[in-house]
Amino acid sequence: MTEARKRIVIVPCSGIGKTYGTVSREAAYEVTEDVRPDDTQLVALSLLVLGDEDARAAVAACPAVTIDGCKLACATKMVKESGGTVAREYAVLDVYRRYKQFKPQGIAELNEGGHQLAHALALEIGAAVDETLGQDAPATEGAADA
Amino acid sequence: MPEYLETIIDKFTFRVAADRLYTRQGAWARLEENGRVRVGVSDFLQQSSGDVAFAEVRAEGTELDTGDEIASIETIKVNVSLGAPVPGTVVAANPALETGPEIINSDPYGEGWLAEIAPADWEAGRTELLDAQAYFDVMKAEAEARQG
Numbered sequence: 001m002t003e004a005r006k007r008i009v010i011v012p013c014s015g016i017g018k019t020y021g022t023v024s025r026e027a028a029y030e031v032t033e034d035v036r037p038d039d040t041q042l043v044a045l046s047l048l049v050l051g052d053e054d055a056r057a058a059v060a061a062c063p064a065v066t067i068d069g070c071k072l073a074c075a076t077k078m079v080k081e082s083g084g085t086v087a088r089e090y091a092v093l094d095v096y097r098r099y100k101q102f103k104p105q106g107i108a109e110l111n112e113g114g115h116q117l118a119h120a121l122a123l124e125i126g127a128a129v130d131e132t133l134g135q136d137a138p139a140t141e142g143a144a145d146a
Numbered sequence: 147m148p149e150y151l152e153t154i155i156d157k158f159t160f161r162v163a164a165d166r167l168y169t170r171q172g173a174w175a176r177l178e179e180n181g182r183v184r185v186g187v188s189d190f191l192q193q194s195s196g197d198v199a200f201a202e203v204r205a206e207g208t209e210l211d212t213g214d215e216i217a218s219i220e221t222i223k224v225n226v227s228l229g230a231p232v233p234g235t236v237v238a239a240n241p242a243l244e245t246g247p248e249i250i251n252s253d254p255y256g257e258g259w260l261a262e263i264a265p266a267d268w269e270a271g272r273t274e275l276l277d278a279q280a281y282f283d284v285m286k287a288e289a290e291a292r293q294g
Binding site for chain 2: 019070093100
């Protein structure tokens with residue numbers, strides 16, 4: 001029997017047509033595909049909103065890192081409403097304040113600043129994932145790998 | 147007059163503080179007891195501009211004519227160049243803006259003020275400004291027009 005690794009779900013903003021929402025999703029893709037592909041799983045906020053069973057099960061089973069594009073904080077609220085635990089929440093605007101040199105612009109296609117901001121955010125989330133997994137108790141053998 | 151004039155348009159509530167004067171752009175000016183004029187942005191301007199990322203006030207000692215940029219505000223939607231409501235010299239910037247510029251959104255008429263000016267001539271300058279009721283009418287018309 002192989003030891004199941006505990007994973008983190010990444011839930012970005014679903015705001016289509018918003019620069020900061022696009023940054024949140026690009027950062028989420030980078031985390032789940034490149035930065036920490038073995039430890040993270042992308043969950044679409046829209047699926048949580050629709051009550052998708054798989055999405056809700058993933059959120060219920062694993063700590064979540066949420067990335068919100070505006071102060072409505074839909075991703076964070078929806079994870080909590082779905083019975084999940086938010087291990088770390090990010091707001092793109094707060095991240096931008098730390099990286100003023102990366103001014104995001106564009107919607108369908110981010111500018112270079114937007115890509116750089118998403119990359120910086122992805123690296124921060126990668127570190128947060130490590131921290132969260134390190135702080136938690138070791139995963140139980142045979143635990144469901146959501 | 148009540149403390150605030152208020153209107154609800156669609157799902158948004160816009161307030162205009164009654165104790166100060168305004169430019170049509172949405173800068174407010176209020177004469178303080180120490181003779182300085184405190185400057186900020188109206189509730190309508192902050193709501194329509196979006197969440198503030200950064201706010202930068204002109205350096206202390208800068209002399210401004212009416213309409214000269216007193217502060218630049220970068221939000222998630224737009225860059226706002228705020229014109230000085232009255233001529234004078236910048237004597238203070240709100241230090242809270244350095245660490246928490248979002249205070250402009252959360253408390254535009256209070257802790258979210260931007261700058262203080264030593265006015266060149268307040269009594270003359272104030273005649274060019276709108277009182278709260280006049281600004282309320284301008285703001286309401288603009289908000290309704292944007293609503294379509």
